[in-house]
Amino acid sequence: MLEAAQIIDGKKISTEIKEELKKKISGFLTVSDENHLDERFSRPPCLAVILVGDDPASHYYVSSKEKSCEAVGIKSIKKIMAVSISKEELLQQIAEFNKDDGIDGILLQLPLPDHLREFTQDIVDSISVDKDVDGLTTANLGRLLSNSKSAIHPCTPKGCMELLKRYGIKTEAKRVLVIGRSTLVGLPISILLNQANATVIMAHSRTANLEEECKNADIIVAAIGKPNYIQGSWLKPGAVVIDVGINAVMQVQADGSELKKIVGDVDFKTASEKASFITPVPGGVGLMTVAMLLSNTMELYLRKIS
């Protein structure tokens, strides 16, 4: 009988990464302080966050990003803009942050309000590629595809790669099934895994036999947004499961009441009996996304001052 899968602990790893960043940043600033010399490190890294409108979930995410910045010593600037602003006003704000030498990374919290939604990519593309901390500009995606050193790896895909790396899970020559092909997650992670010498299978809603594809995969990355969709019985024994899904479901309690619960794209209970490694939801990939945002801010800061 197989042992239960080892849990890939996103909380532990993201905490480690934040600790490393904190140490690095405080080290830089101390050196600069002691020497009164090294102007380059005379300020901490700085992330500017733009939030349009009053969506509670977006405000929650932004405030959680702010707290994480503070915890590691990254300065954060929050610009809240009214839900009614025009595209031009938003572009103007981004242009200001682009010009500001004190800002290393610019994050535009998505989604935008309805009247701006259709312009999302244009607006994102107005962020300078050298401050594109989320890695979502078209210019950065081109760098990613051409394996340029100047590419910023989008936060969630980068978080998945970091989890694999820190758990010593090799990707070279492995068959990796990436389920989902969004520009935000599925495609970038397929590219990163390809660059890491995996044989990547890009699956999606039109894939003919997903169960069969799962059975033949050494590593599965699920990013489809369907709660508990991938079954344990579909897995190759000993497979590695990276679950990117974050789905809210209502669960009936013993007393008949309903409780909101967050689950992944993979049925954790059955999958964890068959996999060798698995990320839980919550507590897996999700926590890595913010850690990678901090890491990308640091990377842009170091590029700027180097």
Add this chain to the structure above:
Amino acid sequence: MLEAAQIIDGKKISTEIKEELKKKISGFLTVSDENHLDERFSRPPCLAVILVGDDPASHYYVSSKEKSCEAVGIKSIKKIMAVSISKEELLQQIAEFNKDDGIDGILLQLPLPDHLREFTQDIVDSISVDKDVDGLTTANLGRLLSNSKSAIHPCTPKGCMELLKRYGIKTEAKRVLVIGRSTLVGLPISILLNQANATVIMAHSRTANLEEECKNADIIVAAIGKPNYIQGSWLKPGAVVIDVGINAVMQVQADGSELKKIVGDVDFKTASEKASFITPVPGGVGLMTVAMLLSNTMELYLRKIS
């Protein structure tokens, strides 16, 4: 017993495409001429080709592109630059063509001479994305990855897609094995096939069991540069084979002399006994590349005047 594969005739299709382009262009110009009105169509599409140095193969390719342009009514401008030119001189020339409103597409013939080779991507990236007829700029690769309508599809990948389309070969839900992951061919074709709803498997030199991957693929796109590497015995019966390889090999003749011969990445003899459709080499994908160059020039022209 299986019948022999149907040949996907690149010569026939590329000729058809050129005929269609010729008709379209001459139609535009006639309308403009008769009406003395429609300024937009007062000039034919125009492709500028830059060739650095005196490599005979490059000169041959460029002159063949020129002839193809002429045959369909596309104006071509050839700029030959000395092998010794500096990076700055080349960038200056590209900048001039970028500014010239009479030029729709700019093609920089590759490879560049040794002293410029390491700057190839930077130099290519100086071509305006709106004149990037080869689709090789980083900016265009970003557009390609994000499935933007403004993306120009690189010529060889586009040629492969066009062959599949014109032979009525469906890609939706098919398992397509793309062998090779170059930024020029393998990656863009993987992306285009993914956008066409295929389940794409990205294989390469580190793939563990290529033969097994071949056996499970409905369509194989080979772009690895290894003469006659993929064997007929590796194919699923009835598979479709798109052979992008162009390899020169020396073949011993009956009289003991050696003759240079061009072969693909797929062993045509054995593969054509097992496949349902196959592209020959020469006479397959290669001829499509120039046709797609003309088609891209036309596309940039139409965008410009629309």
